[in-house]
Amino acid sequence: MNDREPRRIVIVGGVAGGMSAAARARRLDERAEIVVLEQSDYVSFANCGLPYHLSGDIERRDDLLLHTPASLGAALALDVRTGNRVTAIDRAARTVSVTTSESSYQLAYDALLLSPGAVAVRPPIDGLDHPAVHSLRTIPDLDALDEHVTRLVDGRSDDDRARAVVVGAGFIGLEAVEALVARGLEVDVVELADHVLPPLDAELAPLLADELKAHDVGLFLGVSAQALNPASDTALSVVLSDGTALSADLVLVNVGVRPASDLARDAGLALGRHGAIRVDEDQRTSDPHIWAVGDAVEVIHAVTGTVGPVPLAGPANRQGRRAADSMLGRRTTPQAAVLGTAIVRVFGLTAAVTGANQQTLAQAGIAHEVVRIHPGHHAGYFPGAAQIHLVASFAPDGRLLGAQAVGRDGVDKRIDVLATALRAEMTADDLAELELAYAPPYGSAKDPVNMLGFVAQNVLDGTTPQWHPGELDDVLADTLVLDVRSQGEFDRGHLKGALHIPHTELRGRLDEVHAAAAGRPVSVHCASGVRSHIATRVLLAAELDARNLSGGWLTLTALRPDLVP
Amino acid sequence: MNDREPRRIVIVGGVAGGMSAAARARRLDERAEIVVLEQSDYVSFANCGLPYHLSGDIERRDDLLLHTPASLGAALALDVRTGNRVTAIDRAARTVSVTTSESSYQLAYDALLLSPGAVAVRPPIDGLDHPAVHSLRTIPDLDALDEHVTRLVDGRSDDDRARAVVVGAGFIGLEAVEALVARGLEVDVVELADHVLPPLDAELAPLLADELKAHDVGLFLGVSAQALNPASDTALSVVLSDGTALSADLVLVNVGVRPASDLARDAGLALGRHGAIRVDEDQRTSDPHIWAVGDAVEVIHAVTGTVGPVPLAGPANRQGRRAADSMLGRRTTPQAAVLGTAIVRVFGLTAAVTGANQQTLAQAGIAHEVVRIHPGHHAGYFPGAAQIHLVASFAPDGRLLGAQAVGRDGVDKRIDVLATALRAEMTADDLAELELAYAPPYGSAKDPVNMLGFVAQNVLDGTTPQWHPGELDDVLADTLVLDVRSQGEFDRGHLKGALHIPHTELRGRLDEVHAAAAGRPVSVHCASGVRSHIATRVLLAAELDARNLSGGWLTLTALRPDLVP
Incomplete structure (x- = not known):
């Protein structure tokens, strides 16, 4: 479809990916006839905004309706038909069967784009049909x-x-x-x-x-x-x-949701795992005249290499743009594997993720080291610094594999930087060298992302071995626990049997550690891992087999609230 | 200095780079004697926080003093000597001459680190000695x-x-x-x-x-x-x-400031441009026993390749860490070239930069295309979206060269993402494919950084040629200006002689454009560049020689406020 003749592009589904494709196709080709068939009464609505109208954050319902068939017709000469459901694809004839509330018709296409989205999973619960x-x-x-x-x-x-x-x-x-x-x-x-x-x-x-x-x-x-x-x-x-x-x-x-791929399946298009439509790098399905995008298609996960659907708006929009380029015979940017970057506001907190989490890495059998820090979202001496709880996983060769964060401020920024670093296949060394914007209201001279890199470097090159919260039972049974926090912190709760020496006193009290350890490894911890890092280095220099608790007392007690009296 | 014997490391200057080096050296080597010589009465103070104590944001002056000689002695066994000024280096004897208010002494070193910082430039103004x-x-x-x-x-x-x-x-x-x-x-x-x-x-x-x-x-x-x-x-x-x-x-x-490199110069160390101390990738000076970091040293600019000092806290801290690694014979991460990422709060606005700006690129003779957008900092349908004014330069091959932004919210995030992209040598294609965290309170399904990539792709591959605000005089003289904004926007101010056709009416009024252009190029614009991009594509399909104003009326009138009545 890359000659200069006007052709008809038919797009099934008028939200996110489908509408991105339609708009891009028009901008690239003024002559093509572009028909968007949407089974509901709404196109181009702000799917991700629905909860925020329910909450009242978005006051006007109309603000969710970003475009109408009329506005899309005027600006982009798109033929947008709501209430038009596609019931079948005749691939040989290159037509789709369309049903409206009043009639049915056949529509021929030169290029067909499927953007059917996903449907809510209906769990096996009795009584789901109740009107409440x-x-x-x-x-x-x-x-x-x-x-x-x-x-x-x-x-x-x-x-x-x-x-x-x-x-x-x-x-x-x-x-x-x-x-x-x-x-x-x-x-x-x-x-x-x-x-x-x-x-x-x-x-x-x-x-x-x-x-x-x-x-x-x-x-x-x-x-x-x-x-x-x-x-x-x-x-x-x-x-x-x-x-x-x-x-x-x-x-x-x-x-959860599942791909709305029934139409594609009935047309004999190749499906992949979890019933998602299989597409190539240009979003083309197993039929050379049919493309597909959005929640219904299979993507490759960047870190694990697994394939399956990922229902996210960002990838859907970019896939739509790419599909339009491909339909119109243009150079496309190859589809980047999906990182699964996502974010949610939960009252005053923000939680965000990118790449693979620990559970996914473990299931995929991917070797990794986990690093946890709890820095302020900007310089500690500037008022209002909010703690970010940041966890990242690194491959043994230093490559970043995933990151997660929760906090009251600055979480979205760090996850976006880490998502960019993931896309660039950066390592701990690269994170250490990132040059991010620093002034006291915005960050620190050593940004949390730099700190992740520093800590990962120390862990990966063996400078500071770690122990992890999940190893607590073994640690309590087989090692000496050394708590290097202050007296006040120790008094507010500590591990049973822990030796307590504040980190500032450690150099003068090494004999006590040697005596208490009695040849056993020493499992050091402080509140977040910073002071205990220094202490671990002191102990290693004193020929003790010392390890530092990753994430400190903060992470440990998050997983084991029973430890706090 | 990588054997196991205790040695003496002497550090000149106890802020930022110097103190980062001291702390890292101690964590790596428990036996080394580490002496920090600071000519002032303060070490490790929050240089970047000074204006914010003046303003009252940071209420307590003591909050600026992050560490004291006593706290550094206790935590890190550092021998920190304030009020100790180094007056000379005897490189052959490996000693420094130190002066205090009471005496002078010689101090031998095995490794010497210079972190002297910068001094304020004293401009040629009469009366600078007045007490006010x-x-x-x-x-x-x-x-x-x-x-x-x-x-x-x-x-x-x-x-x-x-x-x-x-x-x-x-x-x-x-x-x-x-x-x-x-x-x-x-x-x-x-x-x-x-x-x-x-x-x-x-x-x-x-x-x-x-x-x-x-x-x-x-x-x-x-x-x-x-x-x-x-x-x-x-x-x-x-x-x-x-x-x-x-x-x-x-x-x-x-x-402004200049490198405080007098001590280094007097000792015969190699200096580079602007009097900065020349160092290698490990921060080592021309003397193998002397390292240098911070505002006083020469760095390479990542984009232009020019060398000179860059007085920023982030690079100084990382250089200190790297110098300590090198002094102690450890693997170092090679010094990344400097991007010059910087940020400032100006009342309710934030301005931030990374990489090379337009003026620097022009002076360095580096070919580039400038892209300007004015998106909301999060989804427009979510309340409180603040406009970000974002400018980026790209090489003809698509590589990002620099970016700048001003706005009320979300500026620091975008510049940090772009600084990460710059470090990874990303292209417009890469920016288009970044997968950033999207929920309505935080961003858009097509984040401003994605949008930069999309626009740059269109410009670089010729889909939508641009014209620039700086070309206004030629545009007015030699082309037809087509203003595709709404009637209301047009009435509030427009270019003299502009033909006005709202973009939604353009397809039906192409004859008017042909007639008015009379063979001349058509210079299209709207408010920000979005609607005029669509219009430009319509005109190109109609065989008109059309170009789109980069940044639209917003950028044009920022540079030419005289255009607004």
């Missing part, structure tokens, strides 16, 4: 939920708040929780994994859990919802796998 | 200035505010301006360059100028201070090169 049960994927979903919430809070007092149960504590689930709390509901969250936000490493999740509890959100982790039993005309009882019953005036189910 | 004239490089400078300001504002009314003149509108000058305004002074700024913050491209500086004026700061650009004449016992008259006389109760001079 909602999902949150589309504008009609939002409208129904919003109307229901308005009805529930109307006229109720603080003593008689309506109750919501959110099933699934993923990204959208947590955004919905925040929105429902903002609307005045009492909210419980049910999550099958043992921690909220399953893509986050378990050690960072307690920070989010504490923030949720501080807003009176009930957490039910490691359990599933088994049944939604009618409790009255309007209310439900949500029965969990451990027998708990939660009363609810409203239930929101968000347990 | 200050600089702001050290704690004593800050104390004197703070005391003077306190005296000036004490008991004065709003009608009788004290007046300050700040000479030099660089990074520290602007921070000082903000601080003095916060303290209640009326402030004038004098800058020799034709715009504030000379490292910033001229087109972004007007945003800062407007912010300064909005806080009643007087701007005197393109002029120098020639004389500081006593006007009374306590006040001065600052006479400018254009004859203007500014009255001042206080004058702060900040016209």
